[in-house]
Amino acid sequence: xxENKSVKISLAxxxxxxxxxxxxxxxxxxxxxxxxxxxxxxxxxxEMGMTTLQLxxxxxxxPEIDGKIDDGLRALEHSPENIIxxxxxxxxxxxxxxxxxxxxDARVAAERILKAGRSSxxxxxxxxxxxxIADRRASEAARYFQLYGVHIKDLENYDxxxxxxxxxxEEAAAHILAHYQSFLRGENFPRYELSALRLxxxxxxxxxxxxxxxxxxxxxxxxxxxxxxxxxxGKPLVACVQAAAxxxxxxxxxxxxQARTGVRYPALPRGLGE
Numbered sequence: 001x002x003e004n005k006s007v008k009i010s011l012a013x014x015x016x017x018x019x020x021x022x023x024x025x026x027x028x029x030x031x032x033x034x035x036x037x038x039x040x041x042x043x044x045x046x047e048m049g050m051t052t053l054q055l056x057x058x059x060x061x062x063p064e065i066d067g068k069i070d071d072g073l074r075a076l077e078h079s080p081e082n083i084i085x086x087x088x089x090x091x092x093x094x095x096x097x098x099x100x101x102x103x104x105d106a107r108v109a110a111e112r113i114l115k116a117g118r119s120s121x122x123x124x125x126x127x128x129x130x131x132x133i134a135d136r137r138a139s140e141a142a143r144y145f146q147l148y149g150v151h152i153k154d155l156e157n158y159d160x161x162x163x164x165x166x167x168x169x170e171e172a173a174a175h176i177l178a179h180y181q182s183f184l185r186g187e188n189f190p191r192y193e194l195s196a197l198r199l200x201x202x203x204x205x206x207x208x209x210x211x212x213x214x215x216x217x218x219x220x221x222x223x224x225x226x227x228x229x230x231x232x233x234g235k236p237l238v239a240c241v242q243a244a245a246x247x248x249x250x251x252x253x254x255x256x257x258q259a260r261t262g263v264r265y266p267a268l269p270r271g272l273g274e
Contacts, residue, residue: 007032007082009180010090012152013102015133016109018164018172022102023084025173032082037069037089042118051122053136060143088140088152098180101158102172105165105198106130106216107267155192155242159183163195163218166266167236175237190239194218196231197265199238201257202249210243217269221246231261248272 007030011019020036027034044065045055059065073093076083091099104112110129123129137153144152155161160179164172175193182189194211202219203210209223209230220227221243230238249257251272258264 006080008076008079008085008094008097009083009176010085010087010094010097010099011102011176012088012091012100012158013164014104014106014109015137016112017102017104018112018169019086019102021169022164022172022176023086025169026176027084029173029177030082030084032084034084034086035072035076036086037073038086040069040072051132053132053139057139060139060146063147066143066147089144089148089150091157092148092150098160098183099158100176100179101155101161103161103163103165103194105195105267106133108165109133159191160189161192161194163193163198163237165195166197167195171236192240192242193237194240196236196238196261196263199227199231199240200249200265200269201253203243203246209238209240211240212243212245214245214248215269217248219246219248228257228261231263 009026009030009032011023013019020038023034023036026032041055042052045052048055048058050058070089070093073085073087073090076085076090077094077096085094085097090097107126107130110126110133113133114123114126114129123132141152144150150157160176160183162172162175179189192211199211199218199220201224202221203224204222205224207222207226209227210221211218212221213219223240227238227240248269249272254268254272
């Protein structure tokens with residue numbers, strides 16, 4: 001539970017998951033300031049005449065830039081202000097914050113970034129944006145592990161993980177706010193809420209829905225019955241726990257699941273087995 005009286009929510013997540021938009025909504029609702037390391041990095045990139053990917057690659061051999069940004073994050077830990085922190089590393093440098101990870105499908109994220117039209121992210125197509133996002137995330141992950149020994153994609157680092165691929169920013173903010181309030185009260189709450197349109201079948205029927213990730217898709221390791229009921233009822237997000245890796249679903253399992261739940265996926269994993 002958070003000990004400080006001030007509001008501190010940190011938003012990390014996939015590029016294009018909507019952190020800036022959701023952060024602004026939360027800030028308005030909670031009368032909080034927004035501190036965005038992404039905005040800081042984009043400003044630095046523009047000043048240096050670089051794209052954000054180029055800046056990330058430059059920072060791999062120039063840790064002094066990370067040092068300045070991270071010093072700013074460390075100072076927030078004891079700030080009396082209400083703050084929404086949009087940063088990959090805030091969960092690490094501001095441990096009192098309610099740490100949220102916002103997940104997003106790669107194509108959806110690329111479309112959002114392309115639509116934003118930022119000068120530091122000049123892409124000619126969704127496919128180019130997807131490649132740049134993947135390269136930038138790999139660069140960031142390698143850099144943060146080298147500097148601090150942490151894995152930014154390890155979802156266990158976060159208090160709450162929400163899939164924003166197919167919900168509105170307002171819905172995402174409402175979910176985060178509800179979980180934050182439960183966090184403050186010391187209540188139990190679902191740690192993972194994943195999009196029904198990215199959650200594929202597999203595993204055991206009974207138990208609490210538990211997932212594993214493979215190639216950017218989520219698969220059920222158990223809890224098929226409970227998950228199917230939520231999906232069939234039209235719930236956009238399914239409450240899950242994380243499980244060890246398992247086997248991705250087959251085409252036959254997928255067809256049976258779609259008939260059972262009525263779900264229609266925007267994208268399917270490649271190489272589904274028979």
